[in-house]
Structures are given as C-alpha cells and as structure tokens.
Amino acid sequence: MYGLIAIFDERTEELIKNIWKELKEKSISTYAYEVEDRKPHITLASYNSLNKKEFIEQMDITYKNQTVIDIKFNIIGSFLNSGALFFSPTVTKDLIEIHSNHHKDFERFNDNPNSLYLPDNWIPHCTIANRLSEDKLNEVFNYCSTRYSTILGKIVNVALIDVSEKHKAPIIHSIELKHDATLLS
Template sequence: MYGLIAAFDQTTESFIKNVWKELKEKSISSYAYEVEDRIPHITLASYNQLNRRDFFDQMDETYRYQSVIDVNFKSIGSFLKSGALYYSPTVTKGLYELHSNHHKDFERFQDDPNSLYLPDHWIPHCTIANRLSQEKLQEAFHYCSKRHSALFGKIVKVALIEVTEKHTAPIIYSKKLIE
C-alpha cells in the first residue's frame, strides 16, 4: 500500500514529534512508535498498487512549480468510533488546491474507489494518536487541548511512502516544494 503525504517544515515536525513523545511518556499513546519511519504528515491520497516509475514521473511534472503551503492547526478532533485523535488543519485555498489538483493529475493511478482520501471524502488531519480506548482518548484530548493554542507551519514537501507488512513506512520518492 502507498500513501502520498504532505510533510511539514522542521519546526512543525519537531513540535508534533514532541507531542508524540510526551503522550508516550505519559503512557497515553505509543502511536508514533508503532511504525518505523513515521513522520508527522497530512495524507493526500492512498493507492493499493502503483507503477512507481510512472508515478514518480507524474510527481516530477505535477509538483515542479508547486509552492510551499502555509498550514495552521487551531483544533483537534477524532474520527467516530476510531480511538483516533488528530490535529485538524484549517482548510485554506492552498491546502484544498494541493489535494484537488493531486487527484486530478493522478486520476489514472486511482485504484480504490472507497479511499478516505478522495475528493468529497477527505478529512485533512495529522494523527496524534490512534486505536485508543475511550478513557485514553479523553486523556489524550485533554492533554493536547491544554498544551497549546495554535500551531502554524508549512507544508514543504510531498512524498510517496510505502506502508509495509513489517510496520515500516519509508519515503520512496519525494518532491520539495518551492520556497
């Protein structure tokens, strides 16, 4: 399985990694440490199978002139009956266009009509914790909602990751966005 992710600037990435670390230290969630190579991100698309070379070529074409996108997180949320907690970015014109343009340009690669990342199904988010009991979800929500007021950063790269059965998710190709 593959995911196309939007990755953050170093400051934003470090902030989220610190939250992950604190949640682990407080025995609330070890989500971030369950998959080797996990980095904070917003998933833009998912694929079951890919012709990698064609996909890489399309990434080169699509993201050649893509500018860095400001992102801000002013709320946290949870998917119903999931035990997941996430930072919810404000859906700006830039974030919306990044997602919708990706799906237009990569339509030929779409192989999952039930993907949660398709236009009209996508809920942009950066996962903080997952598979939590109701008690731990409440604890994580309380901790994260009191930790800071807002997080402002940038999406500086798009990357294709491969999620493996060995609990790894390495970046196999990426494109830096233009500053």
C-alpha cells in the same frame, strides 16, 4: 499499499514529535513509535498498488512548481468510533488546491473508489494518537487541548511512502516544494 503525504517544516515536525514523545512518556499513546521513522504528515492520497515508475514521473511533473503551503492547526478532532485523535488544519484554498490538483493529475492511478482521501471524502488531518480506548482518547484530548495552542507551520515537501509492511513506511520519492522567491529566479 502506498500513500502520498504532505510533510511539514522542521519546526512543526519537531513540535508534533515532541507531543508524540510526551504522550509516550505519560503512557497514553505509542502511536508514533509503532512505525519505524514515522513523520508527522497529512495524507493526500492512498493507493492499493502502483506502477511506481510512472507515478514518480507524474510526481516530478505535477509538483515541479508547487510552492510551500502555510498551514494552521487549530482544531483537535476524532473520527467516530475510531479511537483516533488528530490535529486538523484550517482548510485553505492552497490546501484544497494541492489535494484536488493531485487527484486530477493522478486519476489514472486511483484504484480504490472508497478511499477516504479522495475529493469529497477527505478530511485533512495529522494523527496524534490512534487505536485508543475511550479513557485514553479522553486523556489525549484533555492533554492536547490544554497544553497546546494554534500551531502555525508549512507544508514543505510531498512524499510517496510504501505502507505495505506492518511497521515500516519508507519514503520512496519526495519532492521539496518551492518557496515563492525560488520561482522568480
């Protein structure tokens, strides 16, 4: 299994990692520590299997001129009957475009017609906690909704990860997105 993820700027990543750390210290959730080197992210796509060489070549072409995307998390949500809590970003034109362009350019790799990350199924989110009991879900919700306000950040990188091993999700290939000024030079 593989995922294509959008990775945040250092400040946003550290803020979310601090939330994960606080939830662990309060014995509410260990979600962030269940996978080695987990990074805060938004998943853009998932695949059961891949020709990694072809996929990486397509990544290099598709994301060569992709610019950094501003992101604003101002919603706390949960998928029904999931025990998951997430921060959901404001859905902007840029966020929709990176997602829809990815699926258009990588259509030949789609091997799961029921993927939750396909257009018309996708709910962009950054998971804060997962597999929680009803009590713990309420505890995380109350904690996050009173402790934090809007998080402003940026998507600065896209990365292909391998999620086939249970407690690992190594980055196979990543591409740093361009700042607008770098396109001018």
